[in-house]
Amino acid sequence: MKENERYDYIVVGGGSAGCVVAGLLAERTSARILLLEAGPEDKGLFIRMPAGFPEIVGKLVWPYQSDAEPHMGNRAIGIPQGRVLGGGSSVNGQLYVRGHAQDYDDWETQEGCTGWGYRDVLPYFIKSECNQSLHDDYHGDSGHLKVSDSGYRHPLSYAIVKAGQELGYPYLNDFNGASQQGIGFYQTTTYQGHRCSTSVAYLAPVRQHANLQVMTGVLVERLLLEQDRATGVVFTDAEGKRQQALASREVVLCAGAIGTPKLLMLSGIGPAEHLREVGIKPQVDSPLVGQRLQDHLHFSVIASLRKPISLLGQDKGLKALANGLEWLLFKRGICASNLLECGGFFATGGDDRPDVQLMGLAASDNVDDKGKQAQNQHALSLKLAHLRPLAQGEVRLRDGNPRSLPQISLNYMGTPEDVAAQVRAVRLGLQLFQAPALASLIDRVLLPAPNLNSDEQLASFVREHGKTEYHPTGTCRMGADPATSVVDLALRLRGVAGVRIADASIFPRIPAGNTNAPTIMVAERAVDLMLATSQEQEHA
Missing domain, CATH: 3.30.410.40 (Cholesterol Oxidase; domain 2)
Known part of the structure; x- marks a missing residue:
């Protein structure tokens, strides 16, 4: 790509959420889309083989690790996250679990997330799903994501x-x-003996579209900010060259509940005092960035x-x-x-x-x-x-180096x-x-x-x-009240225009089950919200 090349949308993170967002945008619009993923292409045999995940779960991942956990015998606990196209959906155990209906009603009634109750999110679960055997009021058979019996x-x-x-x-x-x-x-995200990651389900069908560019082996270092708007990203490509890419509409963060708050803080968006401690000039004081981490x-x-x-x-x-x-x-x-x-x-x-x-x-x-x-x-x-922990942890920067892994407290x-x-x-x-x-x-x-x-x-x-179930959530929580949330109910970042977050970091409370399906639901809905914004701007 050319230096300072301009796109309509830049999607940061090609995991469970990012592949959905980029794939649907490429499928449904003529907008120019750039998808940036830190890991490699998802080409390995053990990725495609459902039983192969024990061979890859320690390899194609970010090797995140907590600090000494005070309630777990002061053990440092690994919490690896997918670092490959498809992200967690390429390395997980493939369980298709949405959580309990009351989880989402609690999002609405107890967390103030109006419009995110079960009746609101169920259509997106159904829309995303292509179920092999179930087709009723809870399941769809025409979506992108293949779901089947083992x-x-x-x-x-x-x-x-x-x-x-x-x-x-x-x-x-x-x-x-x-x-x-x-x-x-369990039903699983598999089809005819193959894993069905979001890379397979959403991205592969549009990889040849002229309006989509996918770059792997990329480390996104920070957002480009002009006054109160994000205009693009700075990243190091697979050859080690630092580049910039510009976004005329939105930058969509899909780096996960650890990677997304890290990138925001590297960009000067987060708890101001903490940013100063690691030598980063605060651009937006957003105290809850990196806070309220939950995991199973x-x-x-x-x-x-x-x-x-x-x-x-x-x-x-x-x-x-x-x-x-x-x-x-x-x-x-x-x-x-x-x-x-x-x-x-x-x-x-x-x-x-x-x-x-x-x-x-x-x-x-x-x-x-x-x-x-x-x-x-x-x-x-x-x-x-x-499934319903009350304790909350946090993600903080170790220093101002984009290559440094963050400090993580799980508070199990x-x-x-x-x-x-x-x-x-x-x-x-x-x-x-x-x-x-x-x-x-x-x-x-x-x-x-x-x-x-x-x-x-x-x-x-x-x-x-005890150990992680690989379900970190909540570090950029959604909410109606600016004082208690990082993004609004349309997933727009508070304090900086042109940024939306569409991954598990926005969950106001962890669902009672595996988090891949809820993350895909959020990404599906994020695309609808983005396209609604685009239509409003065109008609303004």
């Missing part, structure tokens, strides 16, 4: 689902419909098995060759599985609204911290997460309510192990250790073994 189901997944029913929970075939509570098999903390209860029936060894030797060939030739078998095939949502806190999520894994849990918790034996893992287990909920989640996992369908298969419980029984002991277990 291409493979392990016998241990069936046992987990039966165990949940033995405890009295209903079997559900849809966690995104009329009710969330129950146990069953999860852990695994693990039991060894009486018989060698887990996934152990399926990625080694002749078994790996056979599994790989089956997927390459027929797009089926173990490699067509997202591994986290089954699970559920459970109300443990005294009301009928689920506050714990389960993800079953037919192996010892070494998916996201390979080797750390691995047991060299056949085992079963129940990955459990508290930061309130007594969060601690109690995590303990309830542990006890739920142990109850599932005792249900007949699993008890008949299990040799012994490995984690937590059998001698840990009290609430205090189980809380300590979570502090030692």
Whole structure:
């Protein structure tokens, strides 16, 4: 591209949100669009293979890490985020989960986000979705994002689902419909044995459009500001050359709940005192930039098995060759599985609204911290997460260098309510192990250790073994009140014209479930809001 080349829209971040925004703009308008992504193209075999994400989750990511967490034994906890075209949707476990309907009604009634209640966001979930098997008042079959039933189901997944029913929970075939509570098999963002990231779903169909330019390997350093308006961005390209690109309409930030506030602060938009501390001249004092970070903390209860029936060894030797060939030739078998095939949502806190999520894994849990918790034996893992944490953390700059990773405080287990909920989640996992369908298969419980029984002991277990569920949100929260929000209800950045934020950083409260689908919903709606603004300007 030419120096100071002008576009109508510049989209920063080619992840779950950015690919949606850029793809829809290119599809629906003749506007010139530039999409900037720090990572590479999404071309790897393990990206396309649903079961391949353990091989890439530690590679194609930003290696974000928290500072010492005071309520987690002063551990520094990794919170990697996708750094590849498609972002998190190219490296995640592919679960298609929207959250609870009440989450979005709370956005409206408790967080003041009028027009963002469940009745308002549901049409965008439906619009975005092309569901293989579900088509009713909650699901669509003509959207960009392919959603399907898992291409493979392990016998241990069936046992987990039966165990949940033995405890009295209903079997559900849809966690995104009329009710969330129950146990069953997840639908996934896959299609015919392939991962369906937002790069595949939204960007690939328009990559050849003349009005779209995609650049990878790019580090965006700051926004260009003229008085109170953003006019473009400064970035370093893949060859290390610093360049500028100009935007005549809008710059859209889709760098995620860690990357977006970092970029704003590098641009002088954020808490003024903090910016001065790191040597950046404040342009806009926006105290909540980087604040109110929320994430789901999860852990695994693990039991060894009486018989060698887990996934152990399926990625080694002749078994790996056979599994790989089956997927390459027929797009089926173990490699067509997202591994986290089954699970559920459970109300443990005294009301009928689920506050714990389960993800079953037919192996010892070494998916996201390979080797750390691995047991060299056949085992079963129940990955459990508290879905409605109260504690909040923050993202701050380490210094004024765009290449420096930010300082992150997750504040896991930061309130007594969060601690109690995590303990309830542990006890739920142990109850599932005792249900007949699993008890008949299990040799012994490995984690937590059998001698840990009290609430205090189980809380300590979570502090030692808990880790991110990769769902950071809320650091540029949306709201109607300028004093308590970073963006307005149309996702426009307060204090600087020409900037919109369309990623999980705008969530006023974390949803009760995985965050990929809600992020796509926000991006879909952001495009409608942008085009409405464009039409208003044209008719002015």
